[in-house]
Amino acid sequence: MIFVDACFGKKTPYTPVWMMRQAGRYLPEYRAVRESAGGFIGLCKDYKKASEVTIQPVDILGVDAAILFSDILVLPMEMGLELEFVAGKGPVFHNPVLTKEDIKRLDVKSAVKNLSYVYDTVKLTRDNLKKDKALIGFAGAPWTVATYMIEGGSTKSYNICKKMLYTQPELLHEILAKVTEGTKLYLENQIKAGVNAVQIFDSWAGALERDVYLQFGWRYILEIADYIKAKYPEIPVIAFPKGIGSYLDSIGGNFDVFGVSWDTPIRMARNKLSDRYTLQGNMEPCRLYSKETIKSSVTKILNIMDGYPHIFNLGHGILPDVPVENAKYFIKLVQEMSAR
Ligand code: CP3
Secondary structure (H helix, E strand, O other), X not given: OHHHHHHOOOOOOOOOEOOOOOOOOOXXXXXXXXXXXXXXXXXXXXXXXXXXXXXXHHHHHOOOEEEOOOOOOXXXXXXXXXXEEEOOOEEEEOOXXXXXXXXXXXXXXXXXXXXXXHHHHHHHHHHHOOOOOEEEEEEEOHHHHHHHHHHOEOOOOOHHHHHHHHXXXXXXXXXXXXXXXXXXXXXXXXXXXXXXXXXXXXXXXXXXXXXXXXXXXXXXXXXXXXXXXXXXXXXXEEEEEOOOHHHHHHOOOOOXXXXXXXXXXXXXXXXXXXXXXXXXXXXXXXXXXXXXXXXXXXXXXXXXXXXXXXXXXXXXXXXXXXXXXXXXXXXXXXXXXXXX
């Protein structure tokens, strides 16, 4: 699999490419299956339909890897938090975690077991996916997942979880430790079911000061990565802490691929990290709105990463109103322009 080879820094015939959120609303085929499953959570729980939408971008766009269709929030949901996706608002947890008692109620063991629909999705997808295409499993990083658990949904200011961080840091660490424990076992079960790599999404890493992030965010990612690498050295681990470009010098640890978000110049990431990690990224997702800006960005990024270990991707997820034709153009352009 050229995706896995690239994760380990091996030479590949071209630069493999996939997109974060590649199974999603910009695809009419996705919207049709989601409708038939009665909504997003229903789709995550229906392993046959989840597997179908996982494979859609491989068939429609020709990406080099499929990413398991699910969400980072199914883990806390199965720990006992009541999750709803509200139109126009995003995810809502009706019983957020604010006290010691709330933390006690979080049931890690049951969650890991109850996520069997995810493992079934992985098995079926690996059976149906072309042999040369990788299947990426994933989880949210404990910090990002905890922001939803504590705030009860998406937030712009993070004031509830930051208040906990600065006034009751040990309480936040308890939540993070519990999510970390669940995430290790959850990713391990995805690997046992057949994923070829795992990605840890820390979408809100950039919301914290450097030293605070290293202590409350990054260290838990490293703990998960250490656990996976010790048991499954052949499975690449991709770390994606979004928005920490200003302190790449503080970044190290036992993982294989570093995801570069679009706010970080990839040349800078290359200079600081390419001797140790394959880089993944980092086209600004809104460049997909125009073929001209796709072409200028792909050309620039490929030039900078020429000869360095690289997986092409966006610097965050694809947006729902991107024309499918532009996404197709992007994938084909990367594969053709990088052919060696
Ligand atoms: O294609 C893929 O990338 C795989 C599937 C995937 C989804 N969510 C599907 C999804 C993955 C890897 C995620 C990760 C995820 N989920 C993250 C981390 C990555 C990131 O984007 O920062 C986060 C923060 C979440 C939480 C989440 N899930 C939010 C905030 C939302 C609502 C935002 C929105 O776009 O409506 C979701 C819903 C969600 N997850 C959708 C999809 C396809 C849209 C739901 C729908 O179909 O209506």
